[in-house]
Amino acid sequence: MMIQKSSSIKSRSSWCLLVLRRNSSHSQIRSNGQVVEKKQHDGLYLQKSKGQHLLTNTRVLDSIVRSSHVRPTDTVLEIGPGTGNLTMKLLQAANHVVAVELDKRMVDILRTRVSGHGFLHKLTIIQKDVLKTDFPEFDLVVANIPYNISSPLVAKLVYGSNSFRSATLLLQKEFSRRLLANPGDSDFNRLAMNVRLLADVKFVMDVSKREFVPPPKVDSSVVMITPKEVKPDVNVQEWLSFTRACFGNKNKTLGSMFRQKKKVMELLSLSQVGITRNASFDQGENQVLCLDTDASVFKERVIEILKSNGFEDKRPSKLSHSELLHLLSLFNQAGIFFHSLPLDLLLHDY
Numbered sequence: 001m002m003i004q005k006s007s008s009i010k011s012r013s014s015w016c017l018l019v020l021r022r023n024s025s026h027s028q029i030r031s032n033g034q035v036v037e038k039k040q041h042d043g044l045y046l047q048k049s050k051g052q053h054l055l056t057n058t059r060v061l062d063s064i065v066r067s068s069h070v071r072p073t074d075t076v077l078e079i080g081p082g083t084g085n086l087t088m089k090l091l092q093a094a095n096h097v098v099a100v101e102l103d104k105r106m107v108d109i110l111r112t113r114v115s116g117h118g119f120l121h122k123l124t125i126i127q128k129d130v131l132k133t134d135f136p137e138f139d140l141v142v143a144n145i146p147y148n149i150s151s152p153l154v155a156k157l158v159y160g161s162n163s164f165r166s167a168t169l170l171l172q173k174e175f176s177r178r179l180l181a182n183p184g185d186s187d188f189n190r191l192a193m194n195v196r197l198l199a200d201v202k203f204v205m206d207v208s209k210r211e212f213v214p215p216p217k218v219d220s221s222v223v224m225i226t227p228k229e230v231k232p233d234v235n236v237q238e239w240l241s242f243t244r245a246c247f248g249n250k251n252k253t254l255g256s257m258f259r260q261k262k263k264v265m266e267l268l269s270l271s272q273v274g275i276t277r278n279a280s281f282d283q284g285e286n287q288v289l290c291l292d293t294d295a296s297v298f299k300e301r302v303i304e305i306l307k308s309n310g311f312e313d314k315r316p317s318k319l320s321h322s323e324l325l326h327l328l329s330l331f332n333q334a335g336i337f338f339h340s341l342p343l344d345l346l347l348h349d350y
């Protein structure tokens with residue numbers, strides 16, 4: 001299959017008009033939101049909305065597979081196999097590949113291609129949105145993912161119920177830099193804080209935009225995410241709610257964040273934070289404070305905890321995991337609990 005750029009590019013800001021030649025047939029592609037399809041046998045319209053940038057450089061594909069340390073006994077999860085450039089390599093290296101692909105046209109091409117090479121028995125295709133799919137068991141993830149779902153997808157992998165050895169992912173370069181950043185770095189954010197609580201992230205290599213068809217606007221990087229063997233002793237759902245509250249604006253101090261009336265009311269009204277009266281504040285029975293009357297009590301308690309423990313002037317993005325875990329435990333000891341929002345919502349909310 002050969003895919004090349006057409007000379008008739010009309011708009012630089014929207015998708016290019018592409019010509020894809022396949023078995024001597026060709027078709028035009030323009031996806032600027034409105035897909036203009038001209039049926040031409042097995043022509044393929046690559047859609048920006050689905051992040052369809054195909055990685056075509058064999059050397060890069062080989063490097064990705066090599067650096068993922070796939071074993072012949074492994075089941076590999078591939079997200080967004082597209083036309084199967086990476087899938088073909090994975091099928092040769094692994095025992096089985098589970099490929100999750102949204103686009104039926106891609107699924108059809110993939111199935112035909114894999115079948116033509118006699119590998120169909122090693123491939124399971126799930127034609128679904130990866131964010132709405134429960135995964136079967138797998139050992140590794142290796143994928144060139146659609147960049148528009150990077151955050152929820154990484155969160156789903158790291159916080160999901162599947163255990164796996166590692167995820168080798170091709171990501172937008174800037175996004176990968178954030179995952180690799182440390183507290184205090186300018187690009188460190190909530191997702192990085194959450195991912196790095198449960199996993200290590202290692203840089204593998206940069207990949208130029210020129211290696212894709214069509215080339216995206218940005219360069220890419222491969223990173224390897226490895227779940228930690230020893231996980232911190234924290235309720236992860238409460239942790240996710242807690243960091244969501246702290247990182248509302250990562251550059252604000254925790255003091256000014258929790259002083260905002262809007263913030264306090266939002267936290268309470270969303271049941272994101274529950275506060276109970278307990279022994280550390282009064283001798284009464286535990287009970288959830290009433291929203292309207294007790295917002296100011298809640299605020300006072302939160303500020304008091306921040307102040308007396310030296311967190312009031314700290315910015316969340318400058319704090320280490322152990323400092324934030326300590327702050328959460330201080331809140332808990334004071335009867336303030338960050339009640340979990342549904343995990344699905346927390347994972348999508350980046």
Ligand SMILES: C[S@@+](CC[C@H](N)C(=O)[O-])C[C@H]1O[C@@H](n2cnc3c(N)ncnc32)[C@H](O)[C@@H]1O
Pocket residue numbers: 050051052053054055056079080081082083084085086100101102103106128129130131143144145146147149
């Ligand atoms: C960046 S392309 C990668 C294609 C192929 N792996 C390659 O490297 O050439 C991303 C692929 O993910 C698919 N995709 C986009 N959104 C998806 C979703 N929510 N669930 C599953 N697949 C999706 C696209 O249709 C596309 O085939």
